[in-house]
Every structure is written in C-alpha cells, then in structure tokens.
Amino acid sequence: METIWIEKDALAEAASLLKKGEVVTFPTETVYGLGADATNETAVKKVYEAKNRPADNPLIIHVASIDQARAYAQEVPEKAEKIMAAFWPGPCTIVLKKQGPLAATVTAGLDTVGIRMPNHPIALELIRLTGKPLAAPSANSSGKPSPTSAAHVAHDLNGKIAGIVEGGETGVGLESTVLDLSDPSQPTILRPGGVSQEEIEAVIGPVRFKTNVGHQSEIPTAPGMKYTHYAPVEPVMIVSEKGLGWKKAIEIAQGKGEVVGLLAFDHTIRQYADEQTISFSLGENGDVISASQRLFKGLRYFEDTEATIILAEPVERAGIGEAYMNRLEKSAASTFI
Structure with missing residues (x-):
C-alpha cells in the first residue's frame, strides 16, 4: 500500500479516505492517532492489522463535540458532565456504557466505550469533516513508544496505512488520562495521562486507581492495562536514587x-x-512537563544511534509525573537499578 502525506490544509482529502473505510493518522495534543471510522467494522479491523494490536485491546473513540459523545453513551452521569466541562476538549478519556452503531471491534466485546474530545484543531476538523467518531489509538506498532511526530508514524506504519496528516510535533507528549465513570459511584483512573489525579479530584472528589488487569484472561477496559507498551528496541533501566x-x-x-x-x-x-555515553535531554532539572513531552521522542531517539542500553531518569509521582512514570516503567518492564 502506498501511504500518502497530507498537509494540514488538505484535510478534505484525509476525510475522504476515512469515509471510504481507510486508515489515516493525524495529530492530537497528546500523540498521533491512527484514525478510522468507529462505526465501520472493516475500517476498525484495519487499525488492528496495521498496528499488529491484540484483538482484546479496546480503542478510544474521538469526537468533535459533547453532543456527538452523547450519541454513543447510554447515559452521561453528573460526574461525567463535570469532567467534560472541566477538561474537554483535552487529554481526558471518559469510559461510559456504550450505545449506538459502533463497530464491535472498537470495544473488544465490552459493554463500555472510552470517549474523548481532543484539543487539537486538525483532529477536531477531521472528525467534523468525516461526520463520524474516529477510533484512534496511538499511531505506532503495538508495543513501541507512541509517536509524537509524523516522522515517528512513518517509521512504524509507512506502507501499512492510507495516509499521514502532517501536523508538527504534539504538545502533551503522553496519551490521555482514562477515567472510568461507567459506575459513577466508583470513579477509577485506568491510565494516568495529561490530566492528573489531583485535577480530577478537584472536580468530582476521590478517585481510585486500577492501571493493570487483575488476570491475563481479563479483557482490559482501557489501553495500556495488559500488554507490553512503550518499549524501544534497546532495553531500558530506570536509575533510582535508592539503587546503584x-x-x-x-x-x-x-x-x-x-x-x-x-x-x-x-x-x-x-x-x-x-563517560563516553550517548545522551538525549529531557529538559532542565525537575521540569516534569518537558520530560513528559520528550519521553517518547527520547525512547525512539536511541534506535538511530549506537546505544545498546538506555539508562533513564525517574521523576516524582505527582501531577503529570504519575503518567510519566507509568509510561517509563512499562517501557522498562519496571526494571530499576
């Protein structure tokens, strides 16, 4: 398959491909997404095929408005309303009981669906032009670091998808927070991300954490809970202050x-x-926002160098630092030294 590059002022071409059931990548404020019409079963299956993604790993659908989100949720509880008002558009996915003509593959057979409204003009306009929600996991080969530039997407998926929308580097650099409100009495963060636990609790009160499945036979409710993620070619080890x-x-x-x-x-x-090392900077000391923006780019950087092992620096688990450590630990298989 020939993968075409699409400039941001030619989104009608990208929307046309999506309407035909093709797969197109596009930038969001978090990472690049691998988009397909979420109501088209054949199109969604192409997403799984291009990424080599396990079939029981559900996708998040992206919408351009709160009204569009309501069409695919049985109900939007009060806490979800508050989260939407506070963080949409933005890097927060809400898991709700599903309804509507979604492709079965999107939700991996679950009765819930993750929905978010991205805070990026290209993403929002592409959804509007397509007229359908877009299922859009990160646009990388499954298990590899997520892409924060179109070049990262091309490295993994060139020749496997119909198009790549060029939109520059992304801002947040880590995927969205996934908040399960399918049972509003037990709000649960399934994946930390661009909106912190502290920010969410300031809006709806206490939330729980469940970032991994309880058993390998369990279908994950959100991406990132079960399979290997964010791993570069080189092994990663986290250099702990309590270690060597x-x-x-x-x-x-x-x-x-x-x-x-x-x-x-x-x-x-x-x-x-x-010390005869090869380095990639996360930014100035203690700048966790910069570190989060640059983490995936850094993990990918060493693939084009002579480095055979990556020693990575941790941050404090507070705010977006929780999301940074979640991704770094998964990339390192929780290996600290």
Whole structure:
C-alpha cells in the first residue's frame, strides 16, 4: 500500500479516505492517532492489522463535540458532565456504557466505550469533516513508544496505512488520562495521562486507581492495562536514587560491553558527559512537563544511534509525573537499578 502525506490544509482529502473505510493518522495534543471510522467494522479491523494490536485491546473513540459523545453513551452521569466541562476538549478519556452503531471491534466485546474530545484543531476538523467518531489509538506498532511526530508514524506504519496528516510535533507528549465513570459511584483512573489525579479530584472528589488487569484472561477496559507498551528496541533501566546511582550503573553497563544511552535531565547529562555515553535531554532539572513531552521522542531517539542500553531518569509521582512514570516503567518492564 502506498501511504500518502497530507498537509494540514488538505484535510478534505484525509476525510475522504476515512469515509471510504481507510486508515489515516493525524495529530492530537497528546500523540498521533491512527484514525478510522468507529462505526465501520472493516475500517476498525484495519487499525488492528496495521498496528499488529491484540484483538482484546479496546480503542478510544474521538469526537468533535459533547453532543456527538452523547450519541454513543447510554447515559452521561453528573460526574461525567463535570469532567467534560472541566477538561474537554483535552487529554481526558471518559469510559461510559456504550450505545449506538459502533463497530464491535472498537470495544473488544465490552459493554463500555472510552470517549474523548481532543484539543487539537486538525483532529477536531477531521472528525467534523468525516461526520463520524474516529477510533484512534496511538499511531505506532503495538508495543513501541507512541509517536509524537509524523516522522515517528512513518517509521512504524509507512506502507501499512492510507495516509499521514502532517501536523508538527504534539504538545502533551503522553496519551490521555482514562477515567472510568461507567459506575459513577466508583470513579477509577485506568491510565494516568495529561490530566492528573489531583485535577480530577478537584472536580468530582476521590478517585481510585486500577492501571493493570487483575488476570491475563481479563479483557482490559482501557489501553495500556495488559500488554507490553512503550518499549524501544534497546532495553531500558530506570536509575533510582535508592539503587546503584548513575556512575555505578554506567560503569557496570559499560563493563558488559554496552553502549550507554542516557535519557535524563540536563544536569545529569552534564555530570556524566565524559563517560563516553550517548545522551538525549529531557529538559532542565525537575521540569516534569518537558520530560513528559520528550519521553517518547527520547525512547525512539536511541534506535538511530549506537546505544545498546538506555539508562533513564525517574521523576516524582505527582501531577503529570504519575503518567510519566507509568509510561517509563512499562517501557522498562519496571526494571530499576
């Protein structure tokens, strides 16, 4: 298949492909999404095929308005109304009981669906032009770091999809928070993301966390709960303050013949600039927003270098730092040193 590049001022071409049941990637404020008409079973199956995504891993549908969201939810409870008012458009997905003509594959057989309204002009206009909600997981090969640029998408999916809408680099850099409100008496964060637990609780009160399935036979309610995610080619290890420390970790890795990639803040990179390492900056020390924006780009960066192992810097689990650590731990299979 030939994959065509579509400029942001030619969205009618992208919408035409989507209406024909093709798959097109587009930018959102979080990462690039792999879009298909969420009501077209054949189109949605193409998403799974292009990503090599497990069939029991449900997709999130993207809408252009709250009214459009209502068409695919049995009811929108008061807490969901408050979340929509506070965070839509934005990086917050709400899981509700489904209704309407959604493709069965979108929800992996569940009676719930994740819905979000992205905060990106290209994404919103493309949904409006298509006239349907778009099922849109991250536009990468399943298990790999999510794409924050069109170049990342092309690296993974060129020749497997119909089109790529060029929209520059994304802003948030991490996928949306997934908040399960299908039982409004027990609000539950299934995936931390661009809207923090603290921000959500300020709007609707206490929420629970459940970011992994209880058993491998369980169908996950949201992406990221069951399968390997965000893993680059090179193994990733998180350098913990309670562990070996940077100097010892570098020495041990190099002693085993590894070429070390440092995914770290500037102050750490400067400190070990003479250790014959390859580095990618997460930003200034302690800038968690910058680190979150640059994490996936950094994980992908080392694939085009001689690095054979990535030593990565953690952040405090507060605000978006919770989402950063969720993604970093999954990329490292929770390996701390």
